[in-house]
Amino acid sequence: MARAADGDGKPVPRRLLAAATRLFAESGYDRTSVQDIVAAAGVTKGALYHYFGSKDDLLHEIYGRVLRLQQERLDAFAAADAPVERRLREAAADVVVTSIENLDDTRIFFLSMHHLSPEKHKQVRAERRRYHERFRALVEEGQRAGVFTSDFPANLVVDYHFGSVHHLGVWYRPDGPLSPQQVADHLAEMLMRMLRP
Template identity: 40%
Template sequence: MARTKAPNPEVRRRILDVSLDLFATKGFAATGVQEIVTKAGVTKGALYHYFKSKDEILFEIYGKVFGRELDSLQRIVAEGQDPERTLRAIIVDLVVHTADSTRESAVFARGGHAESPHWQAMQEQWRRYQEGFRQVIRDGQESGVFAAKASPEVVSWSVFGFTNSMHTWYRPEGRKSPAAIGDELADLVLTGLQS
């Protein structure tokens, strides 16, 4: 009777790291499974032991990022602060998380991933995040704390456009920390929402 190999978290992590690097530099569609296994120093069998497909690797990468951001947003909203403080905290948190995930952002921006059940699940997480962000703005507008000059959709897309492009310009060694950048962006957004 053949013995099943025990899972090796280091091999799994190496496959994820190499895949992330390749997807960020070449794009998801242009990266082949053979290239991943060669760079990771594993066999195809090892890759398929941990992941059923290249798409599943991408889902794992995105799922962690989207899940972490959604959890953070829900935690901040649950604190029950006023709309200004809540929106500021969400924006700063999103900028800090995005700065920590620039390679993942680069993969997302490059696109080229297959429409699959995994992708649909990630899209649902992203929709939930967007709706939570917009609800904070709506609540602030309905209570008169925020002006209704701009819709929650336009405000949110302004912030998401900023964070989605961070992989092109943000550098960890730069003179501003992610929190300082987030505060500056929050100042800009909140000034635009002043009633």
């Protein structure tokens, strides 16, 4: 049976994910053992294997929870009753904010995704492709409507923006001069300026 680590009453899966995220960020995925994780979470190995089949399942879930949040939010922006320029701008800013708010998760994942099993790696790629395709559909909608220039292929526009997003883990610091929203607004505005005719 899992026991509470500190009496905080958090569910075991949340404690395991929090411990794994902290340890992977501090020591790296490959230098963190299952024993390190269960000790930090205050549970048994049996509890870990009950909720997560392996250490690579934890890594997959760390990134998956961020991607699910971002997908839900993108779907809401895309379906909103608003001009396409506004919907794309809000979606472009939101992915920056949510990435910064979950910076450890995204940083860990991009540094460690090569440790995933081939099956999980393929699954993550499919999930990310679905997100990028929904984002690209907004770009294409604006291009068809003449709101955005068609000078740039939509695929390159998506790669341009997400290249910036994926690079946040390298340089962004919470104690830096820009808040997450300011960074998001700047990057979204750069994207919109590129797309305006």
